[in-house]
Amino acid sequence: MREKICALITGAGAVVNAWDPVIRALQPYYDFPLTSDSANSILARLIYLLRWFSCLKTEHGATQYKVHLELLNEIKISISRELKEAQSSGEITVRTSLIACAKFFLLSHSKKFLYATTNWDSVGSDAIKKELNKTHHINIYPLHIHGHIDTPSGIYLPTEMVKEPYRSNEEEMTLGTMHGTTWRALEPATRIILFGISLSPLDAELQQIIACGLDFDCKKEVIIVDPNHQEIAQRVNLLINPARNVSVSGYHPDNLAKKHTYTVKRQNNKT
Known part of the structure; x- marks a missing residue:
C-alpha cells in the first residue's frame, strides 16, 4: 500500500487580521482608507506598470521603470516590516x-x-x-x-x-x-x-x-x-x-x- x-x-x-499590516504599509500613499481589496488592486497594478514600462524602449519608459521599481522595493520592505511587527506583537x-x-x-x-x-x-x-x-x-x-x-x-x-x-x-x-x-x-x-x-x-x-x-x-x-x-x-x-x-x-x-x-x-x- x-x-x-x-x-x-x-x-x-x-x-x-492578515491584511491589516499590508494596508498600513500602503496607506501612506493614499488619502482615503484602504481595504484588503484595494490593497490587492494597488499591488496588482504596480506589477502591471512595471511590466509595461519594461517594454517601452524610450527615455520615458526607462525613467518610469526605475521610479516604479524603486516603489516596488520600498513597498516590499514596508510590508515586511509591518508584518514582522504584527507577528511579534500578536496582532496577527x-x-x-x-x-x-x-x-x-x-x-x-x-x-x-x-x-x-x-x-x-x-x-x-x-x-x-x-x-x-x-x-x-x-x-x-x-x-x-x-x-x-x-x-x-x-x-x-x-x-x-x-x-x-x-x-x-x-x-x-x-x-x-x-x-x-x-x-x-x-x-x-x-x-x-x-x-x-x-x-x-x-x-x-x-x-x-x-x-x-x-x-x-x-x-x-x-x-x-x-x-x-x-x-x-x-x-x-x-x-x-x-x-x-x-x-x-x-x-x-x-x-x-x-x-x-x-x-x-x-x-x-x-x-
Missing part, C-alpha cells in the same frame, strides 16, 4: 479553526505531512508546531510559496509570476525552486487540505502548482476548508486531469462535521 502523506496549504484566510494570529482542522483532517490521516503557505509570515507554522509539540517533538519546515518577510525582495505580490523583467536571476531561481519543490512534494500526497486559500483566478501560477501536484498516479482527496468552499471547489475541479482519481469535498471552518461533496463523476473511474 502507498504510504499516506497529507499536505496542508494555507492562505490569508487562515490568519486573523492563526484562526482557532486552523488548529481544529489540522487535528481533524491532518493528524487523523497520516503521521507524515507537509505544510505550505502563500502567506509571507510564520504565524501558521509556529502555531501548528506549538500545538503538535504538546504530544510530539517535531519541527516544521514550511514551504513559503510566495516568499517570506525575512527576505523582502523575494516576496511575491498579486498577479506576479516567477519570471518577471525586474526580477534578478537569483530571485527567479529561489522562487522557481520553491514552486517546483512544492508541486513535487504534493505529488505523493493522498490528502491535500486547502485552508483559507481561494485559488484566485489572478494567481494562475499558484493554480498551476496545485494542478501539477494533483496530476499524479495515486488516489487523492482534496479537502477545502473555507466559507466559500463551493466556489473554490469549482476552481479545484478545473485543475484536475480527468484521467486522475481525485475526490473533492468542502467544509465551513465553523462546521467540520458537515461535508459537502464536489467530486466530478468521471467515466473512467468509480469515484
